[in-house]
Amino acid sequence: MTRAGIGAVMFLLIFLFFTTGFGSWIRRDIEPFWSSWLDFFTSIAVWGFVGALATLYLCVFFFAIRRVSNQPPVRFNRQRREVVFVPKKGMTPRYVPWEEVITSVSISKLITQYAVIPEFKLMIGLRETKNGDVLWISVPSGNLNQAIAEWEAIRVYMEDGPQALPEGQSDEFEAGSVAYFHMCRKGYRSHHSLLRYVFGFLIVQFFSGWTIPCYLAAWINNRPKAGFPREVLEWSLPRPIKEHAVPGEELIKESAEIRKAFLEGKNLLDYFKIKLGESNKIPT
Numbered sequence: 001m002t003r004a005g006i007g008a009v010m011f012l013l014i015f016l017f018f019t020t021g022f023g024s025w026i027r028r029d030i031e032p033f034w035s036s037w038l039d040f041f042t043s044i045a046v047w048g049f050v051g052a053l054a055t056l057y058l059c060v061f062f063f064a065i066r067r068v069s070n071q072p073p074v075r076f077n078r079q080r081r082e083v084v085f086v087p088k089k090g091m092t093p094r095y096v097p098w099e100e101v102i103t104s105v106s107i108s109k110l111i112t113q114y115a116v117i118p119e120f121k122l123m124i125g126l127r128e129t130k131n132g133d134v135l136w137i138s139v140p141s142g143n144l145n146q147a148i149a150e151w152e153a154i155r156v157y158m159e160d161g162p163q164a165l166p167e168g169q170s171d172e173f174e175a176g177s178v179a180y181f182h183m184c185r186k187g188y189r190s191h192h193s194l195l196r197y198v199f200g201f202l203i204v205q206f207f208s209g210w211t212i213p214c215y216l217a218a219w220i221n222n223r224p225k226a227g228f229p230r231e232v233l234e235w236s237l238p239r240p241i242k243e244h245a246v247p248g249e250e251l252i253k254e255s256a257e258i259r260k261a262f263l264e265g266k267n268l269l270d271y272f273k274i275k276l277g278e279s280n281k282i283p284t
Contacts, residue, residue, distance in 0.1 A: 002216050005057040007208035012053065014207070016046055069223055074126070074137060077236060078158045081245035084232055085126050085135060093232050094135075096126045098158055099251055102134065105147045122147040142175075148268060159247070159255070178214045181205075 024037035040046070072086040081098040102125030110117040122139040141147035156164050174180060188201045228236070247255075261271040 002061065002213035003208045005061065006212065007204075009050065009054050009057065010207040012050060016050075017041065020046075065220055065223070068220065069225055071225070072228055072232075073225060074124075075228070075232065075236065076154065076158055078161065079239045079244045080235070081158070081247070082235075083126060084228075084235060086229070086232070087135065093229060093235075094126070094128050095235075096129070099248055100127060101125065102127065103151050105141075105144060106138075107144065118143075120144055120147045122150045124151075176214060176217045178211050178218075181211055181214050 020040045021037050024031070024033050024040060027036060070089045072089065074083060074085045076083050076098075078098075083096045083098060083101055084093050085096070086093050102123075104123045104125075106119075106121040106123050108119045110119050120141045120143055122141055124137040124139070126135045126137070127133070128135070139147070139150055141150060153165060185201060185205075189197045192200065258268070258271055
């Protein structure tokens, strides 16, 4: 979003720069080229339009930041085997039993003038027990395996505890970070010619902010989020082991069947008999 906004404003400036120059060149017999170009390019109307576009983008940008910061995160409590979410800041917390959480992977295709790009999202549904409304949390993923892995990390934490998860990985090369940007830059340079590297990467990235969007993304992610109500904080306190909730018999049975399938070399898609292939119908 940040890179797209900077790129849009810079594209408009470059477009105006060259079009006004071309217009002044056509009228060079009527008015001097340089003075005509400078007067037109520095006119109040031109920069008023550019300023209005930049202001509109900044308003949308800060509104999005405020919306993210004011939304309390979803909390998973493995001792109670419950999930809590607050629809909006100030609203009553909603508690969902862990075994009633809905999950799916949404697969779609984004069609552009250049290519057909597959899109994958992990969808987590939290159903309200009173009226049946479902809050859907969307987690964008790079591919199907990553979406499944995102859910598997949550499931393993809730079922087996944090000790069952792999050791924490550094977020240095996380998508959107400065290190990730330079890693992509070096990869692009090693796989393409110098000419394509200059015009296909350097110029495009330079006029879309270079690493500025990376620093802005890090700043947004590190901003303090909205806190939980006191009720949720008390709900989150540790409980004695004898008061820990236990999984239901149906879940225990199916978990054993899935583990058996894993030992046979199958994966989750094989177990649930989900077939993914080339077809016109996109599963969701």
